[in-house]
Amino acid sequence: MEYRTRSEGPYTVIALSGEVDLYYSPVAREQILEHLERGRNVLVDLSAVSYIDSSGVASLVEGYQLARTRGLAFGLVGVSPAAMQVLQLARLDKVFPIHASVDERIASDG
Amino acid sequence: MSELAGAPLATVRIRARADELKGLRDTVRETVLTQGVESRLAECLVLAVDEACVNVIRHAYGGEDTGEIVLDIHNNQGVLVFRLTDFAPPVDKQRICSRDLDDIRPGGLGVHLIAEVMDEVEFVDPPPGTGNVLEMRKRISH
Numbered sequence: 001m002e003y004r005t006r007s008e009g010p011y012t013v014i015a016l017s018g019e020v021d022l023y024y025s026p027v028a029r030e031q032i033l034e035h036l037e038r039g040r041n042v043l044v045d046l047s048a049v050s051y052i053d054s055s056g057v058a059s060l061v062e063g064y065q066l067a068r069t070r071g072l073a074f075g076l077v078g079v080s081p082a083a084m085q086v087l088q089l090a091r092l093d094k095v096f097p098i099h100a101s102v103d104e105r106i107a108s109d110g
Numbered sequence: 111m112s113e114l115a116g117a118p119l120a121t122v123r124i125r126a127r128a129d130e131l132k133g134l135r136d137t138v139r140e141t142v143l144t145q146g147v148e149s150r151l152a153e154c155l156v157l158a159v160d161e162a163c164v165n166v167i168r169h170a171y172g173g174e175d176t177g178e179i180v181l182d183i184h185n186n187q188g189v190l191v192f193r194l195t196d197f198a199p200p201v202d203k204q205r206i207c208s209r210d211l212d213d214i215r216p217g218g219l220g221v222h223l224i225a226e227v228m229d230e231v232e233f234v235d236p237p238p239g240t241g242n243v244l245e246m247r248k249r250i251s252h
Contacts, residue, residue, distance in 0.1 A: 021135075022164050023128035051135070051153075053160055054223055058216035065215070082153060089154070089226050090219050 003031055008102050010109075011073070012040040017048035020056030029059035036066045036074070043102055047078030052086050064096060073109075077102050114191060118182040119145070126163075126171045126179050126196065134181060135160050141183050142190060147250055155248060158227035159192050161220040162244055170198035170242055177241075188251035189229075198241040203233055 001024035004015045012035045020028055028044075035042050042063060046052070060076065067074030075097035079087065087093040099105040120141040124130040138159050142152045163179055171177050177197045184191040224231055230247040237243070 019132060019135075021128070021131055021160070022167070023131065051156075053157065053164065054219040055164065057219060061214060062216045085150065085153060086157060086223070089157075089223055092214075095214055 001027065003028065005031065005035070008043075009106050010041050011043045011102065011105070013043045013045055013077070013102055015045035015048065017050075019051040020049055020059075021051065021053045022055045025053070025055040025059050028056060029062060032059055032063035033066060036063060036070060036072055039070070039072065041073035042067065043073075043075050043077050043105060045077050045102070046080055046083040049080050049083045052083045054090070057086060057090055057092065060096065061092070073097075075099060075105055077105055114182075114184045114186050114193075116184070118184050120181075120183045122181045124163075124179050124181075125175060126167045126177045126198075127175050128164075128167065131160055131163055134163060134179075138181070138183065138192075142250075145185055145190065145250060147190075151248075151250075154227040155190070155192075158224045158246060159194070161223050162192075162194050162246065165220050166194065166196045166198070166242075166244075170196050170201050172198075185250075186247075188249060190248045190250055192228075192246040192248075193234075194244045194246070195236070196241045197239075200236075201233075201242050 001018040001020050006013050014031050016028055064074050077099050079098055120137055122134050122137045124134050135156050138156045142155050166179055180195040182193045228246040228248050232245055234243050234245050
C-alpha cells in the first residue's frame, strides 16, 4: 500500500493505493487520524485500492467516528469496485458519505 | 474432520504474520480462478480466507509471531473447501461470533465477512499435533 496526501478546498485528501490489509492498515489509520486530530476535514480516496480487508475498513470507521466526535467532515471518494464490494459486504456502503470524486463532494457541500 | 478426496489443489504454509498474508491471498486467487470461479466471487473468497487468517494471527496466536498457518484448498465435487490449520492453543469457539452490524464501530467485522461469503464455516476436530482447524466451504457448481 502507498498513500499520498494533498489539500483540496476545505479537505485533506488521503489517497490510498494498492492493498490495505492487516500489514498496511495501521499506516492508513495513522494518516487518517493524524489529519483529523489536526482539525482537518478528511476525504479518503480509494480509487486505486485493489484490496481492503476488515482492518482497513476498521481504519475508515475509526476516522468516521473521530470526525463526528470533533465536528469535522469525513468521507470516501472514488471508491474502487474492489473496495466497494467489501463495504457492501460489511453493510457500510450506506454509512459512509461516498462521492465519485473530490469535486463532486465539494459541489455537494454547496 | 470431513473426508476430502484426492490431493489438495494447493497448500500454503506461512508464518502467522501480517506480512505473509499477501502471498497467501495470491495463491487463493490463482487457485480458485483455475476452478472456473468468476472474478467477483474469487475476490470474495480471497477476502474470507484472509479474514480467517487474520483471526488466527490476532486471536489464536495473540498477535505474536510464534507459529504457522497451513491452508489446504480442495475441490470436493463442486464444493471448494478451504481448510485452515494452526498450531496455537485451542480457541474458545463460543466467543467467536459476528457482531451487530448496526453497531458501527471499528473491528469485529471479520467473522461477518467470512459468513457472508462462505456457505458453511465450522471448526473440525484437529489432528494430533495441531491446534485449531477451520473448514470453510463454498459450492461453485451444481
